[in-house]
Amino acid sequence: MSDVIAALVHASEKAAKIARACRLEESLFGLLIEEKKEGEKNKKFVTDFKTLADVLVQEVIKHDVGKQFPGIENNIFGEESNEFMNGLGEKIHVKVCETEQETAKLLSKVLDGNMEAAEVLARSAHQNIVIPDLDTGRIDIPQDRLGVWVDPIDSTFQYIKGISDSKPNNNIYSHGLQCVTILIGVYDLHSGTPIMGVLNQPFAVQDPETQRWSGQYYWGISYGTTKVCSLRPHSKNGDVSSESNSVPAPHHLKKGSAADLEEERFSAVLSTGETVCVKTLLKGACGGNIHYASGAGYKSLCVVLGFVDVYVFSEDTTFKWDCCSPHAILKSLGGGMADLKECLRRRQDGNLEDCSELVYNAPVQDAKGADRWANKGGLVAYRSHKHLDAVLNLLSGISV
């Protein structure tokens, strides 16, 4: 089953190339940026192109992984629906066809006959990509247990805006193309727990001379006692450590002494859409070590890379496809992603020991559409249980 992670990395690299092509190839870029000029052009058509980029990336992942592991495509779920309406109101099911020519023909229907753009997109969807050996070791997981969540482009807003000159603060970009990620997470269909994740950052570094972007990807596997990752766990100061990938025992803090308060100091990344109450509490605890950044995937990546200790979000506007991949990677590093409000509820009931992790197989009761897969209780992404505890202590008074 270690082949599965290689297939996912491969698919994410192809997806990243498509995402970059849409910004770099002139025939596609023109379609993408028109959305900015509100009122000037046919807004419907251009908004459709943005959706098409998202949908195509998702379909490429489904197609490529399904080809290698027949049957798995039935359990690949994504943010986007492949049912597509073009500017003429025709309903089209976007998919990757057997040949590049067939795919181009299908895409040209969505693009209202723009064959040049359709051919460029089809070429990226059918291109050959080579990835290096991942060195995962042998891991056996029955394929029929695997479900997959795909977020083909996370932080679509930053993708469309396409800002390339944003500057990082303590390694963290608050906005810009660096905040765009492609997220592929695998979970256990029966238990709902995350098993593997690939997080691809298609616009990680820009060459100052050529203006060309190159990407970066990260992966992790957490299955039973097996924990492997493309990164090593971080030491206290955030550096990459040489320790083995062992899981630290949960450590529960009690509030009170100066030493404990010192222990409770941590750094955090938040959404600008976070509530004033949570922002204020975290600002009090983190002081200058608080950051704001776009994209749920990118904020999780900041935790994975040790730029911050936690990503906290108390609202319900992240979804299973935003979290499954980084959750699996964090688990492989000894951390996780907790359901914030469920953890706080348990604490209010006197249960300080059990924290509730996000699960990926259960829809929200009585919800409709995308909301069925919302992370209703918010989340805390963490690498160390002591930081999760510190956040839960701090937020214990908020309404749940």
Ligand SMILES: O=P(O)(O)O[C@H]1[C@H](O)[C@@H](O)[C@H](OP(=O)(O)O)[C@@H](OP(=O)(O)O)[C@H]1O
């Ligand atoms: O771009 P899509 O795939 O739709 O996913 C969104 C998440 O669902 C939102 O939670 C993110 O909002 P925040 O950046 O405010 O967390 C949002 O970030 P953004 O507003 O920066 O685009 C995205 O990550």
Ligand SMILES: [Mg+2]
């Ligand atoms: Mg998303």
Ligand SMILES: [Mg+2]
């Ligand atoms: Mg998305």
